[in-house]
Amino acid sequence: MMNWNKFSNQIKIEGKVYNNLPHNIETKFAKVNWLNHNVDFIKEFVSPQDFITVKTSGSTGIPKSIKLKKSTLVASALNTGEFLDLKKDQSAFLCLPGNYIAGKMMIVRTFVLGLDLYWQKPGSRPDIERDYDFAAMTPMQVENILKTDKSALNRIKKLIIGGASVNEYIHNEIQDLETQIYESYGMTETASHIALKKLNGKDKSDYFTVLNKIEIGIDLRSCLVLNKSNLHVKNIVTNDIVELKDSKQFKWLGRADNIINSGGVKIIPELIEKKLKPFLKNEFFIFAIEDEKYGQLPAIIIEGKKSDKIPDFSILNRFEIPRKVFYIDKLIRTDSGKVDRRRTVGRIIV
Incomplete structure (x- = not known):
């Protein structure tokens, strides 16, 4: 089992390294109301308990709270860092709510990969004020930027889009951007994404590619099964109907429950x-x-x-x-x- 403790000693935020956690973070940011979810999660991540509690999105049923091992979060962050070649001290932009897994994982990646985190109050249209090496957004956020200041997205080197399907408008508009843009596939139970699909550039694809150390298959319904991973979770059988290319690539078709x-x-x-x-x-x-x-x-x-x-x-x-x-x-x-x-x-x- 991975030792998650070694990744929770310090965090770099907007160029400053914070030790003595969570005290120094609380002292600096506790009075900023919109940061409460982020500060609360940092406190939870650095606490002695070996799990966190997180809410599912509720898109396929009633939202529920589940427990995730911190070793799962760390493994997920390492997988993303390896896949996207993220390096220590590179900048990460957090504009997602810190009370859901996508926002929490941006904080975990900052801890684990040694990134420099810049955060902004979550909203439907993020303001990209500087250059960033890495960011994560929802399709709605990306679409609103495309409609108001498309060139601003070029200030982000690598962008993952998740939380919902990427529509035709976004797909068409991002083709001439320099940013490397990926659509993500995942779920709360796997600590955000387990696969990414390149949406633009010469290497764009119709298929999701699972992150390193993850293998997939399908069941009799043609639904995706997580056969093997380093995420310290039991085999997961999804309701996502897919077209399987091999044990590493798949095309998402729809939901079995639909x-x-x-x-x-x-x-x-x-x-x-x-x-x-x-x-x-x-x-x-x-x-x-x-x-x-x-x-x-x-x-x-x-x-x-x-x-x-x-x-x-x-x-x-x-x-x-x-x-x-x-x-x-x-x-x-x-x-x-x-x-x-x-x-x-x-x-x-x-």
């Missing part, structure tokens, strides 16, 4: 959404409605005002065409920004 079984034909909503995204301006998602004859049929919920113009579904095959179109003013989202399909459908289908 599948629509229409007269024996299994329809993956996320594949329909991928086809429709270039043609629908507003946010939307596909879901199942009950049907006496077929059991289930696809339907669509679109964010925004109801329109008399019926969306063009001609690009879809006959099994994929939504049989009903619903509108909602705002899709319901989790605290971490993911669309909450279950609650949104519950608002529409009473």
